[in-house]
Amino acid sequence: MSSSNALSACVDIFISPSKTFNGLKDAKGWSWLAFTLIATALVISTYVFYTNADSQFILEEQVAAASIDATIGEQKMIRQSMEQSIDSQVWFAIGGGLFAIIIMNALIAGYYLLVSKQDPDAQHSYGAWYGFGVWTMMPAVISSLGILALVLTASTDQLSMSIFNYASINQLILGLPLGHSLYSLTEAISIFTVWGIALAAIGLKCWTNFSLNKAILFAALPNVIIFGIWAIIALV
Template sequence: MQLVSNPFQAMKDIFVKPNQVFATISEAHNWSWIPFICIAVIGALPIYMYFNFVDFSWYTELMVQAMAGDLSPAEQNVFRNVMADQSQSLWTGVFGSVFMLLVSNAIMALYLNIVTKADEECVQGYTDWYGFSWWVSIPVIVSSVMGVLVVLVAQDTQLSPVSMAPTSFAFIFSVEMNSSWASLMQAIRLESLWVMYLTAVGLTQWTRLPVKKTYIIAIAPYLLIWASWALFIVL
């Protein structure tokens, strides 16, 4: 198998030759900084552009009704005042998105580090799996670029925040922000299927686990989280 020569080529080849990429990065060091930086920067772009475009007064009222609609008018005013600063909301969103990626990938790395112990020949440790998590997260870049395009072509400044994630079920099925299903539908995204696939492919390169088991490992956390979330909403 022909290996990849540099991290920038790996960023490109992950879309068409993921096996070669994962075979290479299992031996390479410090390559994961490249996808991390790209994902963090490009992933924050839709948020930055959205808050510089949206009618912020309308957005504030939308969020108040969606998140505090059942509270008293006085409590809603407190919530409204907290959100009054557009710049603060923008940077909270930008840095919050990066923080969530750091945390979610840290959890995923811990999960992979634990489940791959079933392969006695697997030599990768937690930091290796943390780097791995950034490579399988590269599809986020595609959805983020799509989010940027949605904001760019929008003409109405009263643009729903779900537009920042056009691959989410919330956007695809036009789920209202005040729906009890809104958060879950925003979390379920088409690129998650791509991430699952890349995770399974990477596991086949980094371990000697059966292919079927790698797909189970890749899919299980998503199904468990989504199913538990849906059950919580229903109950």
């Protein structure tokens, strides 16, 4: 079965992903709606966070994170540098987030195009795979809604930047403190990371003749490589 239109595909991606990816095979322009939803959710959640959070509290948290091994003089320089940009952080965060989505998906689309060559029947273009990648990022919408809920229901304006990683394995399971060698890595891996990999595997299975195991392997491989290298560097 296939999604009948872009709007139904946005619903199906969460409850029946294969219908979305089957519909995408011959659809034109559906991915623009998905990208708009992801971008809009990111912009709103980021803006709401920064306009509700105590900027001085955020500054202190960032200085602490950036100056763990710094001398007193270096700490002062870091603080002065961050103080100059504190009022513009929301726009840097929004711009950086949107830029990351566009660039990361450009890279992953090239990866999908490359691995799809192993299936001679897969004839999708780079543009099609770019759209494919956008749909695998749809869990980001749910992530942004979670951030909004946490910010708007908070009883204080002293909101930590870690709220953006509320579903990370560190916050849900490990509880590693700031400064731990694996802190940043475990904050970067979340249930939404796994969700995105699952969607990519389902999509690859729909778009190619890959076996399920092969689809899972290719879907997970970029993250395994990136996080594997990150872990090695962190532990050395």
